[in-house]
Amino acid sequence: MQRLRDPNKAWQEPVAPRPTRLAFTSIFLILLALSGHGQATDVLTFHNDNARTGQALNEQILTPGNVNTNHFGKLWVLNTDGKVDAQPLYVASVSIPGVGWRNVLFVATENDSLYAFNADGTNLFWETRLVGAGETSAVVSKCNQVSPEIGITGTPVIDRQLGPNGALFAVAMSQQGSNYFQRLYALDLATGTNLVSPATISASFPGAGPYSTNGILSFNPGQYKERCGLLLSGGVVYTAWASHCDxxxxxxxxxxxxxxxxxxxNVLNLTPNGIQGGIWMANGGLAADSAGNIFLLDGNGTFDTNLNQAGFPVSNNFGNAFVKLSTASNTLTPVDYFATFTNSYEIANDVDLGSGGVVLLPDMLDAQGNTRQLAVGAGKDANIYVVDRSNLGKFNPTNNSAIYQAVPGALHGMVFSTPAYYNGTLYYAASGDHLQAFAFRNALLTNVSSQSLGSYASPGATPGVSANGSSNGIVWALESASVAGPAGLYAYAATNVTQPIYNNTVIGTIDRFVTPTIASGRVYVGTTTGVVVFGLLDQSTLTPVQVWRNAYFGNPSNVGAGANAASPANDGVPNLVKYALGLNPFTSANSAQLPSGSLEPSGDQTYLTLTINLYRTNQAPDVTYLVGVSPDLQTWLSGPPNTVTLNNTPTQIVVRDTTPVAGSTGRFIRLRITTPSPP
Structure with a gap:
């Protein structure tokens, strides 16, 4: 009889014992050290993580060796009903009703639509429109920053664990006549249905500024748009609000x-007794650390140069500042900040620090061996500001000496983007500037280590990085269509960004502030009419198991339904085992196809024996068939003198234990299928 269990645990087939002193004999088919979802390739939030680093560190398909015009290019286009300004989000292994487990790409548009596409093809699983009855997407006639309509601008955020299938949160702006609405939605990943009723966004906050009434500021949904990527931290979805064209x-x-x-x-206003201070960061996102502190760059607005004894603005106005917020007790509280000594000039002349996004850097050691927790940002003054997250520096009217590190003139254009960080290097592409790579040494930003020969027209680019851990790093950047030339996707080796290893300028029109999504061997680029999907054009650079995955699952990556440990046939037999045996992953394996154990005589003794039949032309070249034996299921031994191979042909392997069952309290034999490293 066959017993099937979770593919992350041992599969076992008991063998009826013969009348010997053997207490128990069993054959184990086991797959070790593989997760159910394969590699962690999900992109659930803007720029990949709450630190906004832009890193996709589990990319095992795309490398500097195969991202070139010979092997890499445009695969297909996913059409939508409006502009795609939000970053597309990717989730591996979503259970779609009536379809099964699929990798899904979630796309939001300025027409208030949300799409769930097959990330490995062109099928549409579901589509929904986030407007109320009788409403349309919004139009702000006096501002063309987001036009011709405003719907979903900020990148949504996803929680894989919430609800039965995971949840996607999105803010949508809509209009009915002269009335505007902003709503926050929570949608089921598998169906697109509302998990709870949408929240109509309204707020009030104490303030005595010119827009207050009786000491209270009120949020007016028609005056704002949600441009920032949503932040999910500590079970709270945070929204941040920008104006329409000031x-x-x-x-x-x-x-x-x-x-x-x-x-x-919770609600916070950072200019409660002043004006302006919109939070937009070129469509970047609020960043959060593991303690739940939030970091942001505020736009030009009122800043109080008069400080209290603690060094904070006396009227609680933090316009044009690098701000740290505590979220303790579900209360948003400014606990630190940095403002440039030229802040008054920058506010008056629209040279706001908040035009760029913030990145929280991983812990670094300085020259004295101290651990530094840093964050970085830049704005229209083209300076790079590196702050100590435990002491941002506050305000000094004379200079910026209190900041951890300021790099004046590091960039050659205004910043309307979020940088990317990877492997000790920060990547910036300012408006009209080159893509520049700045290396960190001893927790200090150093000179440019390389820069692209070409420059990026306004508004610059928000780069992203794909890599397999610390190797095969690729920097990806998009150039919006402009008078300087057509829109394009560019890829560079992360170690040297001088020359692109790939570029494609036949891509359509890309709106401003768009960043690519890199996941599971694909690059997804939002355009004004949909999403263009890039990937490998041939299989010549893939391993055999990757070719097998691509044939069955439409993607060569170790993710989702095609992951090594997944069992799409729900028979408990992992994909890697079926690949090794030559079986169809979507068809339930029967006991005759699986390895079988027996008690076989040899001389005057009886031995436990495992027979493995292979339903393929040859043994798989990129896996190991390892037969082991054990007296106790704890200690496993393989190869001579513990086992002997009786048959080893392209279609059958037979291995026998060398310890006779007679006199043993127990003998066990197993087959373990592994790859050198999960490709």
């Missing part, structure tokens, strides 16, 4: 909602 009146709002109920949890 159209007054507006101030600086951050509003949080409980992810389970969409009840409002």
């Amino acid at each position: 159209m007054l009146p507006y101030t600086s709002w951050i509003i949080g909602y409980d992810e389970h109920t969409l009840a409002q949890t």
